[in-house]
Amino acid sequence: MSEILRIIGNGEDLDDREVPDGLAEKDLVELFRGLVLLRTFDERAVALQRQGRIGTYALYWGEEATQAGALYACEDGDWVFPSYRQNAIGILRGVAPSTVLAWWRGYGGTHGFWNPRDHRVGPICVPIATHLPHAVGVSWAAKIRKDRASALTWFGDGATSEGDFHEAMNFASVFKTSTVFFCVNNQWAISTPISRQMASETIAQKAVAYGMPGVRVDGFDPLACWKVTRDALERGRDGGGPTLIEAYCYRIMPHGTADDPRLYRDESETERWKKLEPVGRMGSFLRRLTILDDTKEEEIRAEAKETIAQAVRDMEAIAHPGQEILFEHVYRSGRPWNFDEALDELGSVERPAEVKPLGPPTSPGAGAEGKTQ
Amino acid sequence: MTEPSVALATKANMVEALNRGLHEAMAADDRVVVLGEDVAKTGGVFRVTAGLLDRFGEERVVDTPLAEAGIVGTAIGMAVYGLLPVVEIQFDSFVYPGFEQIAVHAARYAWRTKGEVPASIVIRIPYGGGVRMPELHSDSPEALFVHTPGLKVVCPSTPQDARAMIVAAIQDPDPVIFMEPKRIYRAGRQELPDEPALGDGNGTGTKHLSTARRAREGDDLAIFSYGATVPLVLDAAERLSLELGVEALVVDLRTLYPLDVEAITGAAAHCGRALVVHEAPRSAGIGAEVSSLIHERVMLDLEAPVGRVTGYDAPFPQFANEDDYLPSVDRIFAGAKKVLDF
């Protein structure tokens, strides 16, 4: 079983290792800035959900290293394909944070969707593992066109059970694409523990069957996540084919805002993992290196806070989209005849009131949502 | 479990009624097993399978890996061996990875084995919109299954029917796609009869899988619907009565395949005017089939072409606009008026 790569210690019994080559001081600060921005977005989104200002939200608190660390290793031309768990990754690439919030507010069209070619960020993918073949297709196409671009995709431990995961891995290895399969092993798929998801000892070892390297990394360590991703991308660009990365961590938070993990797991275990969360850990590390102090950290946090506050204002300034939005962008080539008939029908009756998010955990009889989701 | 088992409550909502039916079916026949994502330990994201694990154990109530093709495919294998698997698909759109197993195997096993070994499975699918959820948690894919010969497709709209139909579906030898309208899962409660809904093996249970239900009597306009739009149709019918003095006969189809053709043509011929209402997209939907049956068989009894009020031929919208997509009482009323004014 391959070892789990870790670079940042915990300031106690785990020692720090050397900062990997390729990361200058300013990179470390940038990386920290990304972690803080993601964290700020996530915490704000949870608050908005509680206040009934956005709908059900899939929080990622604790998984920022797997996102910002891996993304920082990508070149600008590389594509990334997130699942719902990496819903805000685009904000580190130029997608407006208000757009991502609008998605969770239930807006589509120009408000809640984006053009993946603008920032090379795929759409938020809800159906598990279905975006993996797309990442393979992108890196394969880049190879056909002799471009430098690669593609990275994130998915969970649960996703490795789906057929699409295996088909994507096989295509990538057969066609020697430079795809990076970044598996965030947070050890839970809603209420299902990894022990019920698979009988293999590690996720990384699944790579062996596909003839590609599989590496394990501490998913709470942004520098280690950066390092394994950078190595994988370089290998891929040199024609070495795809890599499977297993970022070993823990889902510290509920699956989503409507989930109650006390129903199915021992939360004292969660507390143990929480001590290793990446934002505080990276902050302490940078202090040990004297790259960060209170003033600098305060400045970074204040900046992130303002960015997200502005995003909330922008999202809330969006007017309820008109009914035409139902029929926009369904086809690029023009509208089928029945879309206008449908709009006529809608226009003939009074318009229903704007749909508001359900808000905080509902009383048992209030909605269709169950305890867990 | 922090909640007591709901299986004993007398007045039940649809979730509790389904839960009661599953408890009864599992207690009555040890070949019944329940499989799905998060169905055992938490009792499912909607709690339909609550309490089954505690009562029947982890061999019969199984949290599976996250793989719909695997879940449906292994359930088919279990059925081939003689078990009676009940599969839960977590949300409508997540049935698609399992679609191949459903279409190429579940639907054809009886045909391919000279009728000897049908794939006796039930696939429960909480479906439909109105629940303010992110993308792909609100689809209504029932027409795909209706269009796949070899499957039965059913959809209750009341707690009583839900309980009777889930039991009947488990007893039915053929594969049953069991559509559960999640929007009305907790909408209202009904008294459930004391005696178990179990059939006597002579088809009493099965009648719930082949017959429509008259939900309201009337002579002027027949309205056909199923699932979450049935309560809306009933509201619209009251408004038609109050405002226009029109009495609508409301038929809850319950079974989408095979359709209860007598109930449909009978009601349409009786009223001379008919409307079909569903949430799924319009083209090649259930409405098209019901309308065709009526036109083919009782056209001379009609005074107007059959109307449709449906979802649209567009992806189900992000939730801020879902009420624009879903048929409303207003739209049903307007659709009814169009048929009446023809």
Ligand SMILES: Cc1ncc(C[n+]2csc(CCOP(=O)(O)OP(=O)(O)O)c2C)c(N)n1
């Ligand atoms: C095809 C499909 N099936 C089921 C679901 C419902 N669902 C949403 S998240 C989830 C668990 C995913 O677990 P994992 O892959 O470990 O990712 P994590 O949520 O831990 O990030 C499930 C079953 C889905 N979204 N897509």
Ligand SMILES: [Mg+2]
């Ligand atoms: Mg997981």
